[in-house]
Amino acid sequence: MCVMPEVRKDCKERMTGCHRDAIDRVLEKMHAHDPSADLDDIKDVFWTEFKAFQDETHPFDKKNRWNTRDVQLGRSHVWHEKYSEPHTKYLGWFGMRWGGKYTGIGNCERAWGHLKHLKNGKRKHLSARAVEMQSIIYTTARINEARIRELEFENHVSGDASRMWSDDDINFDLQLENFGVDTTVLRSVSRNRIYKCWFEEWEKVAVKKNDPVQESKLLQKYKDLIFYDPDTRVNFTIHPGNMEYQRGRSGGWMAIGIPPDGYGLDEEPFQVGEMLIDMIADTQQADNITMVRMEEE
Numbered sequence: 001m002c003v004m005p006e007v008r009k010d011c012k013e014r015m016t017g018c019h020r021d022a023i024d025r026v027l028e029k030m031h032a033h034d035p036s037a038d039l040d041d042i043k044d045v046f047w048t049e050f051k052a053f054q055d056e057t058h059p060f061d062k063k064n065r066w067n068t069r070d071v072q073l074g075r076s077h078v079w080h081e082k083y084s085e086p087h088t089k090y091l092g093w094f095g096m097r098w099g100g101k102y103t104g105i106g107n108c109e110r111a112w113g114h115l116k117h118l119k120n121g122k123r124k125h126l127s128a129r130a131v132e133m134q135s136i137i138y139t140t141a142r143i144n145e146a147r148i149r150e151l152e153f154e155n156h157v158s159g160d161a162s163r164m165w166s167d168d169d170i171n172f173d174l175q176l177e178n179f180g181v182d183t184t185v186l187r188s189v190s191r192n193r194i195y196k197c198w199f200e201e202w203e204k205v206a207v208k209k210n211d212p213v214q215e216s217k218l219l220q221k222y223k224d225l226i227f228y229d230p231d232t233r234v235n236f237t238i239h240p241g242n243m244e245y246q247r248g249r250s251g252g253w254m255a256i257g258i259p260p261d262g263y264g265l266d267e268e269p270f271q272v273g274e275m276l277i278d279m280i281a282d283t284q285q286a287d288n289i290t291m292v293r294m295e296e297e
Helices: 005-014 017-030 039-055 063-067 069-073 076-083 091-099 106-118 128-158 167-171 183-187 201-206 212-222 274-281
Strands: 193-196 226-229 234-246 252-258 268-271 289-292
Touching: 005 039, 017 039, 017 091, 039 091, 063 076, 069 076, 076 091, 106 128, 201 212, 212 234, 212 252, 226 274, 234 268, 268 274
Parallel strands: 193 289
Antiparallel strands: 226 234, 234 252, 252 268
């Protein structure tokens, strides 16, 4: 399916029956999701179109199409989208997918992670249709957020130098070592974190607002904290990137507790409030987290 002339020539000279059998198996796998597909017709039409593709006969007899930049650069999927897909029944469809970027298993892993985020707790019985619709919306939103962050970062780097810290800012120390100042300490990144063990006033408002800004503010306080759940008798870790909002009079933002591996438990939502704060306060946290009681403020 490659459009580069040297590859097409080599394929035409060395292609044998075993290669065609292998392509038949690929066609079968690509249509395995569709039980109504007529595989015999698909294969027959594909090989007819493939012969025309190899011999540059109709609809591949336009010489200008074989002299494009896509051919020179080997962008086969782009070429098939332009010149195969509109004029063929199966070959163009196959060529675009064959020549497209190989994404590996990463997309599958991310999709599964998003599915687990959607189907948790009381949402385990969502229908397949609802899961498909919600996962598309959720995944698209996460991708767009990542692109926006990337664009903002690029603009900061390429734009006004005063808008973001650079290596020059980190290395600039005003020759303080000449005055007895330990500049190594100044350059080190502080990772200490203070957790206030009480339900703050701003939280009482934020926990009831179904707003991503309020979710982000709550996550800044609660993410990655550990608490002991007396019902299951295990330590849960609060999800660092997401919360769940439950509607109703007693609803609000729920922290998603991640159980330790090997216990056979699912992620579970916990109401953000006094009870969760008390469980966090009674549990040993990481060394960089300082627990502050109200009387110690």
